[in-house]
Amino acid sequence: MSHANAALTPKARLRLARLIVEDGWSVAAAAKLFMVSWPTARRWELRYREHGPTAMNDNSSRPHTSPNRTTTSVVKKIVALRWRKRLGPVQIAYRLGLAASTVHAVLVRCRINRLRYIDRVTGEKIRRYEHPYPGAMIHVDVTKFGNIPDGGGHRFLGRQAGERNSRLTANRTGKRTSSGHPRLGTAFVHTVIDDYSRIAYAEIHQDEKAVTAIGVLQRAVQWFAARQVTVQKVLSDNGSAYRSQAWRDACQQLGVVPKRTRPYRPQTNGKVERFHRTLNDGWAYAKFYGSESARREALPGWIHEYNHHRPHTAIGNLPPISRLTNLPGQYS
Secondary structure, X not given: OOOOOOOOOHHHHHHHHHHHHOOOOOHHHHHHHOOOOHHHHHXXXXXXXXXXXXXXXXXXXXXXXXXXXXXXXXXXXXXXXXXXXXXXXXXHHHHHOOOHHHHHHHHHHOOOOOHHHEXXXXXOEOOOOOOOOOOOOEEEEEEEEEOOOOOOOHHHHOHHHXXXXXXXXXXXXXXXXXXXXXXXXXXXXXXXXXXXXXXXXEEEEOOOOHHXXXXXXHHXXXXXXXXXXXXXXXXXXXXXXXXXXXXXXXXXHHOOEEEEOOOOOHHHHHXXXXXXXXXXXHHXXXXXXXXXXXXXXXXXXXXXXXXXXXXXXXXXXXXXXXXXXXXXXXXX
């Protein structure tokens, strides 16, 4: 790759050299045409004569040997302190008697220079993965939101006004707990995320039972099929709905292989967990809703915005729909 400030690209260098060597131009004339100095034109002419077109590319500036490079044993000590103690470059340098810049260079080279690259529980390097094409794996999960009382909840109106609206809503619906407190209920949002494209599908229900989760999966598979995506595997946590025989039978009927995360390892299903945070910030608590029905009516529009317009940093700041431009069977 040529330097950012280079006057000539490899293709332009080749054209310049051929003008001189094959077409008989003078070095001065070719240099004037390409607006470079005479020595520059002469250099590319000689390289072309000696080594041909392949010599027009830049050679690596990396030295053949690095005698002052940090030894493997010291690198292992730096990595161990980073993983086990979660120390920064200054603290590690103090313990090992090194320069902080040296420690930082090693951490960058090992790709653990930021703490977010390290698992909080185990201290090990996070190993990110992505399936190669849409439908190869979808992630399913359920997130819960307390229903909003008529007139709005306490998040936007404050505790006093929110509780008053909750009481008025309970008086209208007649739903209260055994102790007399308002019972507004819970919105169970069943979410489905395609691992490769990050395309999202969501439905709101009154529970998270197996029969409800199965219905969501069936409709999600049909939804993806309408977009020419064939679902092959589904990854879930170890909730009772996903451990049931009914879930396994439904997956078998759909031709989908069910997978579950390791117990107490939500990171394995991290894509859908991260989507829940986006769902919270972008839809559930993004603005004032005067009622629960108003919030639920806003979900389809937000999902469309997320899938078709919102840039996603994990896929190069493009919307998820951009990764469905190729059809199944076209992936190598």
